[in-house]
Amino acid sequence: MRKALVCDDEPIIRMSLKSKLAELGFDEIVECGDGEEAVRLALDKLPDIAILDVSMPKKDGVTAARDIRRKLKIPIILLTACYDPDTVKRAKESGIGGILTKPFREQDLWPAIEVACAHADEVETLKEQVEDLKETLESRKVIEKAKGILMQKQGLSEPEAFRRMQKLAMDKRKSMRQIAEAILLTE
Template identity: 70%
Template sequence: MKSVLICDDEPVIRQGLKAMLKDLGFDDIYESMDGNAAVTTALDKIPDIIIMDVSMPKKDGITAATEIRKKLKVPVIFLTACHDPEVVQRAVKVGIAAFLTKPVRADELWPAIELAFAHNDEVENLKEQVNDLKETIESRKVIEKAKGLLMKNHSLSEPEAFRKMQKLAMDKRKTLKQIAEAILLTE
């Protein structure tokens, strides 16, 4: 079951998209006609993808997409009537997956949706990898500090201090980082 949120202030555009999306197999199609409603509906319904006009009343599409993407990792495709380099730059910063020019043609919609899903998955995987690397670096820093403290306080060589920490970690069934943090608190 696939779901989509269509956000456009023009009912004709929403109806046309809705028909095309049904043909593409989307079961749940939610609609909103302004940026505020788009944010509320997205956070309430959690659609698989969002297709949103850039220019909408109450809150423009970029602002709405920014608010949505802070809480949901859902791909967003922008609809636009004209190409403005500034809008494109703002959209890139938000992580918008694709642009479609109005009026949307059915033969352009499916590839844009597929690319949006692929782009979103790739970006989210990269973010996870970055977070994992940051955590690894932080763990390394703590371990190195604790190792240095053991070397200084117990006159151990670097390999001896590291082996001592490894042995404690195995004996206590803790991670090396947990042992290092404990050493920093007690030494």
């Protein structure tokens, strides 16, 4: 089941978007007319994508998008009649996946959705890879430090210290990092 959030203060735009999204296979389309409501609905209904107008009452679309992206990693497309450099800059900084200018052409919606979804997936994959690399680097630092302690305290060469830690990890069915952390605790 595919779900979309449409937020624009102009009911005719919302109606047009809802119609086109239904044609594109979205089963549920949630709509509202202001940015605060968009954030609340996004967190409540958990849509697969959000399409937000930039100029809305209570909270503008870029701010609403930023608030939504902090909690949900969904693609967001902005609708705007005014695409000034400041709006584009704020949109980029907020993680917006695409911008459609008003009046939008219905045939532009599907490609914008596809690109925004691909962009959001790519960003999330990259974030996961960065986290994995950070974890690997942190583990490597801990292992190197523990290896240094074994070399110093037990007079082992670097390969010997590494093999000893490796053997302990296999014998105790622990990760190298867990063994290294245990060695550092005895320090």
